Amino acid sequence: GENVEQHPSTLSVQEGDSAVIKCTYSDSASNYFPWYKQELGKRPQLIIDIRSNVGEKKDQRIAVTLNKTAKHFSLHITETQPEDSAVYFCAVHNAGNMLTFGGGTRLMVKP
């Protein structure tokens, strides 16, 4: 089955700095890669996604890049703010319409 690895597991940045989270996956047939933000005790919220026919996508301070050849994709958050503090999960969509999640990254933005 699909194997998704996410790094780092924790990330601490100063407010205003950038944060980068990386994920690798194993199934070359995977074609949809969403990123979720989860606050404590709440549901995962989709923040950005990318399909395999696109290399990069940006939405204000958030961007995602995809390298299908290398089977990795990354989340970039610029000008981080304290409210960006949360756990971020990458996911990979595969056969059977299922999502496989990475292990999560706890992002802490220090004011």
Next chain:
Amino acid sequence: GAVVSQHPSWVICKSGTSVKIECRSLDFQATTMFWYRQFPKQSLMLMATSNEGSKATYEQGVEKDKFLINHASLTLSTLTVTSAHPEDSSFYICSATGTEKPYEQYFGPGTRLTVT
């Protein structure tokens, strides 16, 4: 649009009893619903996938006789944890996909189950 609700939001039950969790798609027809379990400080682990009117497909290691899933309509799926034990205490989250965006899963708010 694409709202998914779960009920209850939290529940405490005694060891050996059963608990039912409901997952509803409020403004769309959910062709597929998914059930996840999330332990503290861990990722979401898929338990099972269900399509309306058919039996659920369980992930390896998930006991189908312990976690009963019913997807009786296009807007409702239920998860029943039977003979619950303290190790079943977890955050249970459902998600649903519709026909408009079959790749995108819409998550419910989760149910925190505590078994004493």
